[in-house]
Amino acid sequence: MIGVFDSGVGGLTVLRAIRQRLPHEPTIYLGDTARVPYGTKSPEVVIRYSRNNASLLLRQGVQMLVVACNTASAHALEVLRAELPVPVFGVVEPGVEAAVRARPGGRIGVIGTAGTIASGAYQRAIEARTGTPPTVARACPLFVPLAEEGWTEGPIAEAIAERYLGDLRGKLDVLILGCTHYPLLRSVIQEVVGPNTLLVDSGASVAEVLAAEATEAKGATDRPPTHRLLVTDVPARFEEVVTRFLGERPERVEQVDLEPSLW
Amino acid sequence: MIGVFDSGVGGLTVLRAIRQRLPHEPTIYLGDTARVPYGTKSPEVVIRYSRNNASLLLRQGVQMLVVACNTASAHALEVLRAELPVPVFGVVEPGVEAAVRARPGGRIGVIGTAGTIASGAYQRAIEARTGTPPTVARACPLFVPLAEEGWTEGPIAEAIAERYLGDLRGKLDVLILGCTHYPLLRSVIQEVVGPNTLLVDSGASVAEVLAAEATEAKGATDRPPTHRLLVTDVPARFEEVVTRFLGERPERVEQVDLEPSLW
Numbered sequence: 001m002i003g004v005f006d007s008g009v010g011g012l013t014v015l016r017a018i019r020q021r022l023p024h025e026p027t028i029y030l031g032d033t034a035r036v037p038y039g040t041k042s043p044e045v046v047i048r049y050s051r052n053n054a055s056l057l058l059r060q061g062v063q064m065l066v067v068a069c070n071t072a073s074a075h076a077l078e079v080l081r082a083e084l085p086v087p088v089f090g091v092v093e094p095g096v097e098a099a100v101r102a103r104p105g106g107r108i109g110v111i112g113t114a115g116t117i118a119s120g121a122y123q124r125a126i127e128a129r130t131g132t133p134p135t136v137a138r139a140c141p142l143f144v145p146l147a148e149e150g151w152t153e154g155p156i157a158e159a160i161a162e163r164y165l166g167d168l169r170g171k172l173d174v175l176i177l178g179c180t181h182y183p184l185l186r187s188v189i190q191e192v193v194g195p196n197t198l199l200v201d202s203g204a205s206v207a208e209v210l211a212a213e214a215t216e217a218k219g220a221t222d223r224p225p226t227h228r229l230l231v232t233d234v235p236a237r238f239e240e241v242v243t244r245f246l247g248e249r250p251e252r253v254e255q256v257d258l259e260p261s262l263w
Numbered sequence: 264m265i266g267v268f269d270s271g272v273g274g275l276t277v278l279r280a281i282r283q284r285l286p287h288e289p290t291i292y293l294g295d296t297a298r299v300p301y302g303t304k305s306p307e308v309v310i311r312y313s314r315n316n317a318s319l320l321l322r323q324g325v326q327m328l329v330v331a332c333n334t335a336s337a338h339a340l341e342v343l344r345a346e347l348p349v350p351v352f353g354v355v356e357p358g359v360e361a362a363v364r365a366r367p368g369g370r371i372g373v374i375g376t377a378g379t380i381a382s383g384a385y386q387r388a389i390e391a392r393t394g395t396p397p398t399v400a401r402a403c404p405l406f407v408p409l410a411e412e413g414w415t416e417g418p419i420a421e422a423i424a425e426r427y428l429g430d431l432r433g434k435l436d437v438l439i440l441g442c443t444h445y446p447l448l449r450s451v452i453q454e455v456v457g458p459n460t461l462l463v464d465s466g467a468s469v470a471e472v473l474a475a476e477a478t479e480a481k482g483a484t485d486r487p488p489t490h491r492l493l494v495t496d497v498p499a500r501f502e503e504v505v506t507r508f509l510g511e512r513p514e515r516v517e518q519v520d521l522e523p524s525l526w
Contacts, residue, residue: 145408
């Protein structure tokens with residue numbers, strides 16, 4: 001069973017890619033919707049929340065853990081790998097790998113949350129893989145609320161993308177979308193950076209890495225595997241967006257509590 | 264001692280108004296920066312977090328509690344009033360009171376987070392006070408991230424304000440800013456709704472109510488009272504914005520943990 005956690009709903013696109021690539025593998029997804037977003041918070045807090053999430057999923061018996069959230073991957077991956085008894089996969093390295101393979105020797109840019117970019121995780125991974133730092137690494141804080149508001153096209157989305165990225169038009173061979181929400185803004189981002197820049201979705205890339213590492217569950221039959229969806233805030237609003245992000249309507253969404261009451 | 268809590272930094276404007284109005288009263292402020300924002304979360308989660316915050320402040324010995332966050336006021340005020348042994352003040356009623364007094368019989372509008380507007384708290388308070396529901400009650404989810412990004416003027420802020428509020432130009436006598444972040448966008452909001460609409464800041468209004476209720480600390484001397492600032496995420500970034508919101512540089516900001524580790 002593969003466990004996937006994210007700060008909220010964005011990681012469902014990662015889950016979707018994993019399910020498509022490993023159709024016989026049972027999965028369990030945890031969205032920390034009561035504490036979302038992680039991208040504006042400190043490394044200390046993101047590491048604490050990531051430990052809570054990982055701990056819950058391990059108690060459910062996962063044999064493999066995917067950190068779908070870029071900010072959690074950037075801050076907490078090393079800690080989780082050092083402390084957990086199962087393989088842990090983040091989205092940073094797969095995203096960088098996909099970018100380098102697609103445009104070898106090309107000029108690479110990366111965009112993400114304030115936390116992801118400040119961590120330097122993408123910058124280090126790109127330099128480790130290519131020998132040079134990225135051409136640009138930039139935080140775009142309004143992209144997440146813009147995608148959540150559903151204003152993914154039109155003049156406001158275009159103006160915000162232009163303000164963050166307008167100076168990069170024609171200057172990159174590949175731009176890594178280092179946040180699971182950003183693919184929702186793919187068309188306005190592409191418009192601003194120009195048609196010769198390839199956009200790489202880190203979240204989608206992790207499914208390929210996982211498929212190479214994972215041995216499918218023994219005794220896989222034609223019976224579909226079980227999939228569970230857990231959230232930390234009440235599931236009502238979550239269910240509405242699951243269908244859009246996941247591409248299918250979930251049977252049910254369960255609520256879990258990561259914070260014992262102090263009251 | 265007056266305790267004030269907020270989901271993050273916005274409530275510092277409320278604290279500032281209280282300190283100006285009650286200069287001899289010691290205060291303690293708690294910003295739940297590790298779990299901010301509240302405006303996108305469910306009533307259940309906001310009530311749980313509000314209880315955590317209130318409980319911590321009561322253990323510090325506050326004799327009066329101010330819920331500076333509009334979303335927490337909207338969802339949790341009744342619960343806190345029923346359960347706590349000290350007077351509890353929210354920002355909804357003072358905001359409505361100030362709006363009605365400023366424009367008696369006028370057309371009232373209110374804007375706030377998705378949670379605040381969905382709660383109906385402002386709508387009920389306006390109807391209770393005037394006998395009629397507000398002319399309009401509307402969520403403006405992008406205003407908080409916009410203010411936090413610091414884009415409080417210019418074409419992007421204007422376009423977003425126009426999209427949310429453009430149809431209200433000239434149609435209101437008073438508009439309640441039902442979120443502590445919104446006063447930072449005051450000038451673009453005023454531009455869009457037109458010069459004849461008075462903007463009322465709910466946060467500033469609560470200081471007046473408090474001053475009327477509070478008996479200043481006995482034995483007040485010329486010695487300045489103690490003020491403490493607590494946060495749940497690491498205080499580094501918080502200190503940067505405290506000065507802007509509070510109008511003075513704080514001596515120090517302390518970190519507290521509301522969530523015992525489950526790890």
